[in-house]
Amino acid sequence: MPMKRWRYTCCAEDGEILTTSELCSTCGRPGEYVGWQYDRLESMAVYQNIYGLRPVGPHRPLADRLYAECRTRCFYCKGNGLLDQPADNSYAICPMCMGAGYFLSLDRAGADALHARILAEYPDAAAPPRIGDVAGAIIAQDVSKGFMIDLERPDPDDDE
Ligand SMILES: [Zn+2]
Numbered sequence: 001m002p003m004k005r006w007r008y009t010c011c012a013e014d015g016e017i018l019t020t021s022e023l024c025s026t027c028g029r030p031g032e033y034v035g036w037q038y039d040r041l042e043s044m045a046v047y048q049n050i051y052g053l054r055p056v057g058p059h060r061p062l063a064d065r066l067y068a069e070c071r072t073r074c075f076y077c078k079g080n081g082l083l084d085q086p087a088d089n090s091y092a093i094c095p096m097c098m099g100a101g102y103f104l105s106l107d108r109a110g111a112d113a114l115h116a117r118i119l120a121e122y123p124d125a126a127a128p129p130r131i132g133d134v135a136g137a138i139i140a141q142d143v144s145k146g147f148m149i150d151l152e153r154p155d156p157d158d159d160e
Pocket residue numbers: 008010011024025026027028029
């Protein structure tokens with residue numbers, strides 16, 4: 001489930017901490033509202049959806065370096081992928097980036113070429129991008145395969 005988060009620098013030992021509480025748990029000062037953010041598993045599923053790669057693995061340093069060059073943070077949702085929906089104190093998927101939080105300045109061919117370059121070095125890195133509605137799904141990590149699945153929509157070719 002996406003949660004609202006606040007940023008604290010007052011009592012953070014190095015830099016800042018993000019929590020789901022409106023007040024600092026140490027000194028009680030109000031934090032800086034950051035907005036709705038995905039939980040850890042949802043973030044991993046978003047990653048998999050965008051890149052078609054497993055969210056965790058030895059390919060990440062290479063993939064992160066290659067994609068960092070063509071990533072632009074979405075100005076609309078400030079990189080969260082989610083927007084405040086004050087009417088019902090809820091969130092909405094950002095319509096600009098479709099919930100990703102950023103844009104890749106790649107065309108289809110460029111994206112395919114990067115993907116192929118990562119798989120050439122790490123053949124096990126591929127994961128099917130299959131979770132359509134990340135925030136509404138029940139996300140889990142299939143530990144045996146290393147990628148994320150939607151528990152409410154079992155994969156048809158799960159026993160490959
Ligand atoms: Zn504090």
